[in-house]
Amino acid sequence: MATIKDIAKLAGVAQGTVSNVLNGKGNVSSEKIRRVMNAVHQLGYVHNERAALLRKGFNDSLAVIMPDSSAKQYQDFYSGFKNYAQSHGFTVTRHLTHENTPLSEEEALIEAKTLQAKGIACISVAAGTLHESTVYKKDVDVSDMVFIEHKPSFGGDFIGFNYEEAGRRMGRKALDLGYTSVCLLTGNLCFSNEADFYRGFMEAAGKTGCQVTHIQTDPFRKYQNIMQISGDSMPQAFFISNYGFAESVKDICSTFYDTREGLDIYTVSPVFTMPENDFTKYEMNYRQLGKVAAEALLKKTGEEKEGFGQRLLESSGFRNWYSNIIVPKEPRTLNVITLDSPEAYIMKSFSHLYTKKSGIDVNICIFSYDEIYEAFNMMNASSNYDVLRLDVTWLSWFAQKLLMPLTDIDPDIENSFDDFLEGTPERYARVHEKVYALPSTPSVQILYYRKDLFESPIYKRMYFEQFRTELVPPRTFEEFNRIAAFFTREINPSSPVEYGATVTMGSTGVAGSEYLARLFSHQENLYDGKGQIRLDSEISLQSLRELTELKRCTQPDYCGWWTDTAKSFASGNFAMSILYSNYAGPFLDNTSNVVGNIGYTMMPGANPVIGGGSLGVSKYSSQPENALSFIRWMCSEPISSAASLLGSTSPCRKTYENYEVMNNFPWMSLSKKCFPLTKGNRIPGHAGLPFDERKFLNILGMAVKDTYSSVSTPEEALRNAQEQLEKHFQCKF
Missing domain, CATH: 3.40.50.2300 (Response regulator)
Structure with a gap:
């Protein structure tokens, strides 16, 4: 086995230098770090983590x-x-x-x-x-x-769940459902949680007319103990303190007894993010524990x-997968129009659950960005759409034209806002103080980066030697461009990746969004302190220059849409990427080359652009109650959490306490913090006017693309954009 002495000899350095490199310490030059790491790989040296742990101690x-x-x-x-x-x-x-x-x-x-x-x-x-x-x-x-x-x-010191309350809730469930004979299956009552569960259940159900057969078991004897119940004395339902025991009950009963009519099993369970129909579960969030x-x-x-x-x-309890669903006497198909995005296909899959429970077929119609905008412009009283998925930036423009105020359907709709993330109802639901939609898939721009590159001793040292500053995720776009150049092989032949950053510039709308990321790092909102929009200001020019400077640090064929950007970063050939959080799913695909090395941080300037959308009821819908029922169901916690696990995003606070989701997509914890921080308002709130985001982005995006393509100078492009803006917009509010 190779030793530190062997590495030092091969690398031509002192043993202390090898130790410093392996432990990330000391002021070692990038050249010596390179020689040490080459020797490590050549000799096949394996760092003894257990020995290191003993050295580090408590x-x-x-x-x-x-x-x-x-x-x-x-x-x-x-x-x-x-x-x-x-x-x-x-x-x-x-x-x-x-x-x-x-x-x-x-x-x-x-x-x-x-x-x-x-x-x-x-x-x-x-x-x-x-x-x-x-x-x-x-x-x-x-x-x-x-x-x-x-x-x-x-x-x-002890941390756990209230198993006595769980047992009590289970006992009440048995009474509410009218069972007269049930089996209560617990673990050994010498354990406090099992004893608490037993006590709570018996207090609620044991002193009534319900006959309770109690069986104690453990993981070694569960099959023998469960087999005590014969087919002749099969209870009406099982109430179980442990999900593993519940699985065993199902297996035994389905194998040895006739349970074709179904078996009612109620069990304490860890949280399941995806729906499953075997049991009725009283859930406890063990990941949170x-x-x-x-x-x-x-x-x-600590100190x-x-x-x-x-x-x-607090337990999650009986999570209701079918809350807010209305079962009409004569169900009719609901037509939903939505943007082509990851969540559109997730919605299409999940709508089958809604149909199964309500009897209402849901027709999900998926359109491109340009198609859906044109469809909204052409919509009138003859349109058959019931539910509209609106991009958050379009809500101001289309809400009063196309949507029915949700308070006209349910006057108490705002009571559900407590379930949503801070900052989302204001941006994704209300327009001029009226509720027109519910937040469905809020997202936000996040700066993703290759964590392995930023933490590499070699590249950290090389960056410091070149710029005399530490290599850390950028806090300004000046730093962003400098790091992007450092990790672009054409500029720095030592770069381990070909390009420093992705750029998304497909349509004028997309190009405008890429530009706004820079602009909002310098100023809070689109308008200035006088309430004016000045696209030709010094800050606007600086922002455009910062974007066009990046051209030398990215691939010649820029990404056309956010899905392309996600795939590009996942290829492993880019050091950084700016992407809306709801498009980051491909980072974790089985073809991704960045799994385990994905870093993420707040956008430079801490004022990220928000994205995603809301669901509203068409003002022309003939079944607004059913349409709102579907929207509320899609925006409910169990459904939103399950959709997030598949790559969507969620408006619900409790999703961000679901550690199965958060462990898969850890950047969601950052996006949660972003919504209350982001500004980026197009016009002052007191103006009370709709804002044509599509027209604005067309004007802005054309200026960006003209400059990026070297057709115009930044000054010429933004001067023309300002003229177009003043022609089509009232620029002082």
Whole structure:
């Protein structure tokens, strides 16, 4: 096995230099870094992470002690814990207890403490049981520990869910549905969560006429215990404390007993982002539990080192996949017109669920950007569309012309706004104080970058040697262009990628959007302090120059649409890309070359352009109630979260607490922060006038394309754009 000494000899440097390079320390030149890394690859050296962890010790390590189980709730917990810890610079070790063996827990505890983990999260198999005192003896220090799900009797810090309330809700469900004979299946009641669930259920249902058969089990004996129920005494329903047990019940009953008429199973469950129909689930967000546990450990083991006692997280409960759906007596087809985008095809797939529940067929009509704008302009009383998907920038122009105020259909529609992200109702729903739509797929421009390039010791050092400043994600477009040039091979032959950045310039509307990203990094809104739009101002000229300077740093055939931009960045041949968040799905495709190396940050100037759209009811629809029902259903949390997992975006706050979605698309946490920050208003709010975004972008985009193509100078192009603007718009408000 190669050693640091071998690397130093081959690279012709000191051993200390090799150590500094491997650990990211020291003031080492880019040439020496290159020689060391070449030697590492040539010798096949593998950095010993475990040894490094022992050297680093407790300063940056957390541990998880958990059952050796494939149970989804434990997988979710560990995923949430690990992602949060790693995002805060901590490594995570996992130590398995092999289910109900306290000896394994004691060994895992010793191993975690030997590694000097700063904090330990423990899903204990001993806490609260007869074996507790043998594992957590008086000399065992638990000040650096937090117990999860199973509450210890000795009062250590504990985080879990309210299983008693879950049991109570399950018991009420049994009564509400009129069951007279049910099976209550729990784990061992020596665990606090199982005992709490049992107590809550029996308090709600056990003292009524409902006959409750209780079975205790565990992962090793679940099949034997479930088989106690014979076909002759099959209960009307099962109420179960553990999703894994529920799966076993379904398997056994479908295999050994006649359950062709269906089997009613209600179970506590981790959150499922995608719909599935096997069980009725009372959901608990175990990914969030993992995140909260890691967060609590970092605070608990910080400078204050104070415990917090017991903490119960709010459960997601019975999430309603079919909220707001109206089932009409005589269903008619709903016609929906939408822009060609990733969410359009997701909507088309999800509409089958709506049809299955409501009986209403949904006809999703998908148009290009230019086609849908023309369709809106031609729409009149003879049009058959019921639901319109409007781009957020078109809402001001078309709302009063094409949409029915939603308060005319439901006077209490604003009550649903509390479910939406901060900043979205104002931009995606209201026009001149009236509610015309609901936010469906809000998105925002985000700066994506190749994290591996920005964190590479070689390129960081090379950049510093050339510019005497650190290589970090750009905060201004001046920095953006400098970094783009550094990572363009034609300018810098040492660049590992061919181009520094993507540019999206297909239509005039798209080109205008690319320009506005630069303009809004310099000024808050389109208009100035006097309420005027000046496309030929010094700031406007600077913004256009910043865009055209990028031409030398990107491919000659620029991207025509945002899907092209996403695919280009995913190819791995670009260092940076500016893209609307709802188009970033291809970054994670199986053909992507950037998976695991995607960095993301706020747009330069922290005033990103928003995108995406809203769903409104056509003023010409003959079934506005059904149209609004479909819109509210599409914009509800379970549907929006599931759509986000497939690559769409969500207007709902709770989606951004869904760590399955957030782990897949971590930049969504940034987009959530962007909506309250972004300005970019076209005209002052007090003007009370519609704004023709399409006409404006045509004027602006033509100036951008003329300049980018060297047909006009920036001054000439923007001077002409200002003249066109004054001809078609009232430029002072």
